[in-house]
Amino acid sequence: MAKIPSAGQGAPGFSLPGVRLAAGRAERREYSLSEHRGRPLVLAFYPGDDTAVCTRQLCSYSSGLDRIAALNAAVWGISPQSVESHEAFARKHGLAMPLLADCDLSVAEAYGVSLADKGLRRAVFLLDAHGTVRWRHVAMLGLTYRRVDTLTEQLRMLEHAH
Template identity: 50%
Template sequence: MSIPEVGEPAPVFSLAGTVVRDGSRTDGVYDLSAQIGRTVVLAFYPGDATPVCSAQLCSYQEELDDFDELGAVVWGISPQALDSHESFARGSSLTFPLLSDPSGAVVRSYGVRAPGIGLRRSVFVIGPDGIVRWRHVGMVGLRFPKAQVIREQIEQLVG
């Protein structure tokens, strides 16, 4: 599938996910269509607890309060299972949901599948109307958009 363009509807999905807060793990189903009215940041990353993925998601964690103040939620998406996500969240002090896409269906629907590594490190900002408002799709797995860049995109939406 092709990568959704800015201005196009975001592919909807439901995925199992987990969040670790105050030492407790809570599993749930995360449905993008249920987020209409909120800005959603989807951060696709290749693997739990790898050096670059840890740097990326920890940088987003540092800005989480700012994202929340702007009415945005952050979801991390990778193919690993929920137990792996829990370990990663605990080890990196991540408090936003990590969603599991073991079949790769959501990765394919966003056009970010990459042979060999599974997926391209990518970030999509979905507006409250369900439309893709900004995207960054990495061609090389070592680069990711900084949290400040994403925050600036969200600020433009709520401006």
């Protein structure tokens, strides 16, 4: 398995299919890390759609998106379920951020957060505008998650570092 990228390292590139709800419509497209240069990005790896902790985590991120966007950043959720599953999950809970389908866990593997045949670990990576990892949190058990306050605090520190 790949090593978890440390702060200061370039984030592994990827391209994944995803879906984002906009005004009630599902916009499906390919999301590519290389196309998202120029502003910070929060990558939130989560084990599964519509599970208790993941639902709380993604609902909190979705309701906090305005605070994250105010810091010129975006959030992408990544898990092994299909785009169809992501769309149903997003509609059920009104999630506003893109949800990406890492069905073969290749991206989770590249970030060192896949669990051999068991999905992935809950993890958050904060990338700067150049695609460099600036902060990360990888959960050992995945029963907790980093809150929006923690993400915005890290984004503010990133903003002041430049």
